[in-house]
Amino acid sequence: MKPASPPAPPGALRTQALEQRPALAIAYPQIFAPSPWRRLLTLAIIAGALGLMVFAVWELDFSWSRIWGGIGKLGDFVTHMIPPSYGTEARLVLYLKALGETLAIAFLGTLLAALFAFPMGFLAASNVVANRLVHILSRRFLDSIRAVDTLIWALIWINVVGLGPFAGVLAIMTSDIGAFGKLFSEALENLDRKASEGVVASGGNGLHRIRFALIPQVIPIFFSQVLYYFESNTRSATIIGIVGAGGIGSLLSERIRENEWPEVAFLVLLILLIVAIIDQVSSRLRLSVIGQRNVTFS
Amino acid sequence: MTTFVRLPDAQLLPHVLTYRRALAARRRQTIAAIIVLGLAIIAAFFMAEVDVLKLVANFTNFTSYLQRIFHFDSGPYTGQLVVLHPGFGTDDWFWGITKWLKLLGETLLIAYLGTAIGAAFAFIFCFHAADNLGKSRTTRWITKRLLEFCRTVPELVFALIFVVAFGVGALAGVLALAIHTAGALGKLFSEVAENIDMKPADGVIASGGNWTEMVRFAVLPQVLSNFTSYGLLRFEINVRGASIMGFVGAGGIGQELLTAIRKFYYADVSAILVLIIVTVMVIDVVTEYVRHHLTGAGR
Numbered sequence: 001m002k003p004a005s006p007p008a009p010p011g012a013l014r015t016q017a018l019e020q021r022p023a024l025a026i027a028y029p030q031i032f033a034p035s036p037w038r039r040l041l042t043l044a045i046i047a048g049a050l051g052l053m054v055f056a057v058w059e060l061d062f063s064w065s066r067i068w069g070g071i072g073k074l075g076d077f078v079t080h081m082i083p084p085s086y087g088t089e090a091r092l093v094l095y096l097k098a099l100g101e102t103l104a105i106a107f108l109g110t111l112l113a114a115l116f117a118f119p120m121g122f123l124a125a126s127n128v129v130a131n132r133l134v135h136i137l138s139r140r141f142l143d144s145i146r147a148v149d150t151l152i153w154a155l156i157w158i159n160v161v162g163l164g165p166f167a168g169v170l171a172i173m174t175s176d177i178g179a180f181g182k183l184f185s186e187a188l189e190n191l192d193r194k195a196s197e198g199v200v201a202s203g204g205n206g207l208h209r210i211r212f213a214l215i216p217q218v219i220p221i222f223f224s225q226v227l228y229y230f231e232s233n234t235r236s237a238t239i240i241g242i243v244g245a246g247g248i249g250s251l252l253s254e255r256i257r258e259n260e261w262p263e264v265a266f267l268v269l270l271i272l273l274i275v276a277i278i279d280q281v282s283s284r285l286r287l288s289v290i291g292q293r294n295v296t297f298s
Numbered sequence: 299m300t301t302f303v304r305l306p307d308a309q310l311l312p313h314v315l316t317y318r319r320a321l322a323a324r325r326r327q328t329i330a331a332i333i334v335l336g337l338a339i340i341a342a343f344f345m346a347e348v349d350v351l352k353l354v355a356n357f358t359n360f361t362s363y364l365q366r367i368f369h370f371d372s373g374p375y376t377g378q379l380v381v382l383h384p385g386f387g388t389d390d391w392f393w394g395i396t397k398w399l400k401l402l403g404e405t406l407l408i409a410y411l412g413t414a415i416g417a418a419f420a421f422i423f424c425f426h427a428a429d430n431l432g433k434s435r436t437t438r439w440i441t442k443r444l445l446e447f448c449r450t451v452p453e454l455v456f457a458l459i460f461v462v463a464f465g466v467g468a469l470a471g472v473l474a475l476a477i478h479t480a481g482a483l484g485k486l487f488s489e490v491a492e493n494i495d496m497k498p499a500d501g502v503i504a505s506g507g508n509w510t511e512m513v514r515f516a517v518l519p520q521v522l523s524n525f526t527s528y529g530l531l532r533f534e535i536n537v538r539g540a541s542i543m544g545f546v547g548a549g550g551i552g553q554e555l556l557t558a559i560r561k562f563y564y565a566d567v568s569a570i571l572v573l574i575i576v577t578v579m580v581i582d583v584v585t586e587y588v589r590h591h592l593t594g595a596g597r
Contacts, residue, residue: 053414056407060468060549070464077463104345107338147578148571151454151542155559160359165346170353239454243545243556246346249454253546256458264459268451275450 077261084265091263095251099270101165102247103278105240106233109172114226117177121184121222127196128188128210138181145178150236154245165246172233172240179229187221188214223289227282234278238271367568380565391569398551398573405550406577408471409540413533415472416479420445421525423480424487425513431491431499433509445488448481453539457548468549475536475543486528487521494520523592530585530592537581541574 025032086092122128124138154171161167195213204212241249248267255263304310342348368380373389375382380391387393423441425431432438453474460470498516507515544552551570558566 049414053411056411060404060407060411060472062469062472066464066469070460070469073463074459077459100345104342108342108346108348111339143579143582144575147538147575149538149542151545152555152571155556156363157360159363159559160356161349161352166348166352169346169348235450235452239452242454242458252455253458256462259462268455271452271455272447272450 077264080259080261081265083262084269085262086266087260087263095248095267095270098241098248098251099274102237102241102249103234103274105165105168105172105245105247106230106237108169109237110176110226110230110233112169112173113176113180113229114222116173117180117184118222120177120181121188122210122214124181124185125188127191127193128214139185142178142181142185145174146182147178148175150175150240151243154240154243158244163244163246168237168240168245168247171245172236176229176233180225183225184218184222187218187225191217220289224286227286231275231278231282234275235271238275367564367571369564371564380568391565394566394569398554398570401544401551401554402573402577404468405540405543405552406537406581408468408475408543408550409533409536411472412475412540413479413529413536415476417483417525417529417532419476419480420483420487423484424491425517427484427488428491430494430496431513431517441484442488445481445484448477449485450481451478453478454542454546457543457546461547466547471540471543471548471550474548475539478539479532479536483528483532487525490521490524490528491517527589527592530589534578534581534585537578541578 086095120138120142124135124142126132126135129135150171153174154167157167157170157174161170191214195217196209199209199213237247237249238252239247239249241247241251242253244250248271252264252267252271255267305313370376370378370380370383370389370391375389383390384392386395392398423445426433426437427441427445429438432441456477457470457474460473464470464473494517498520499512502512502516540550540552541555542550542552544550544554545556547553551574555567555570555574557563558570
């Protein structure tokens with residue numbers, strides 16, 4: 001380590017500190033002389049990570065000419081994007097309608113998911129249903145729902161209700177049932193036990209315990225999680241149209257394919273704006289309901 | 299016998315009234331909230347073209363779709379459950395395993411490379427965005443807005459644009475994931491950096507270190523384990539994201555899945571879905587194990 005560079009004539013404090021150094025070095029060997037094995041391990045992990053990156057670049061067939069060519073084209077697109085424009089008035093109406101549709105998809109999808117996941121969360125929480133088999137099965141069930149992306153669910157629902165925003169609502173609902181189920185059950189498991197014990201001790205049965213001890217504690221947490229997901233679903237709902245499930249995504253992907261860059265820029269700005277608004281609104285609501293900023297999510 | 303102390307009615311009355319007023323105000327608020335929510339639901343119903351009758355009428359489609367993807371629809375096993383022949387032979391469920399595993403590997407590599415590049419940029423930017431470390435108000439503001447932009451635009455939108463610019467293939471997917479990851483991780487990283495103990499940083503500055511040395515010797519040791527943990531979490535998310543990149547032509551197994559769904563290769567749909575679900579779950583379990591280890595050792 002470098003000694004501190006310019007300071008004036010070494011003061012008494014400095015000499016004192018330097019005198020203590022050997023003693024400190026003996027007292028904290030790991031800091032002054034880290035074990036070579038640990039160093040080697042760190043280096044090996046870094047080398048492995050970098051090696052895997054190189055392998056990935058090679059395996060995925062990146063070439064400099066493609067990268068440079070692409071960057072040049074991107075620059076072109078960006079210059080074409082300025083100034084953003086919505087084209088004709090008729091298109092503006094179309095875009096705003098699609099935006100409303102996007103919001104509606106996110107809102108209904110989140111709401112329905114919350115409604116369905118509410119009982120699921122209780123079923124999957126180990127302190128509500130003590131049966132281990134039920135617990136494991138419901139957790140695995142929720143995990144497999146979650147592992148399938150919203151867009152894949154959208155494709156599946158399109159087969160059922162046809163193209164359009166309704167399929168988007170159902171897709172967001174399905175994939176969020178998995179997420180909410182997991183979050184709700186974890187929230188339930190982390191609750192303060194005292195309230196439940198009190199209800200049981202004064203003669204309440206299982207349902208009384210859920211109604212009077214668990215639900216009052218867990219509702220604010222659920223609410224804040226639902227709002228948080230509404231925010232992130234607004235983002236998902238903007239892209240769900242790419243596969244034909246309604247919202248602004250289908251228009252966006254069309255404009256990109258048609259090289260209508262000013263309109264692409266307008267749509268992206270529209271998305272940014274709406275997401276920012278929803279963020280603001282939902283964080284206000286969340287604050288007013290739970291009275292604090294942070295509720296943890298995993 | 300116990301006696302209850304009770305305020306005289308004359309003193310009690312104002313309290314009772316205040317209580318009633320507060321209660322009434324709360325009730326009014328609740329009713330207003332319910333009305334607003336109800337109106338929003340009705341509006342959303344119309345805008346999203348919700349058609350419950352259609353759902354009910356077609357719900358058998360959903361169950362029969364699930365049924366169909368789990369039965370062979372061609373070959374010698376037509377009509378049988380796929381799980382009865384889970385082998386890798388030409389007529390079995392996982393007949394395309396070599397192709398699919400290769401695509402799955404590609405998906406994982408896209409997720410990995412996207413996460414790594416994104417994390418590298420997040421790492422560079424996060425110290426500039428942190429309130430306690432950023433060099434000036436201007437750079438802080440610019441970095442924060444930049445990160446916000448990167449994470450707010452959905453990755454698939456980036457992917458769509460990049461596919462046009464860089465051509466069809468994994469490159470577009472990697473870059474799209476990288477940009478989104480840089481934005482998302484940059485925010486989390488800077489929040490971690492904002493919560494550190496500033497004493498070591500003051501110490502380094504006081505003994506003549508410059509900004510880079512301060513970050514290296516005072517900040518980094520405090521944040522590294524959390525950074526790794528968040529990075530792994532993001533990798534998990536990106537594996538999911540990479541599995542659908544193929545929908546827009548940006549590489550990975552998504553393209554194959556899209557083809558199978560669109561062309562009604564039912565047994566293939568379930569086979570690919572099972573592969574994706576299993577991979578995602580394995581990655582989840584592994585990264586969760588590593589993360590617990592990291593944060594446990596870090597404290």
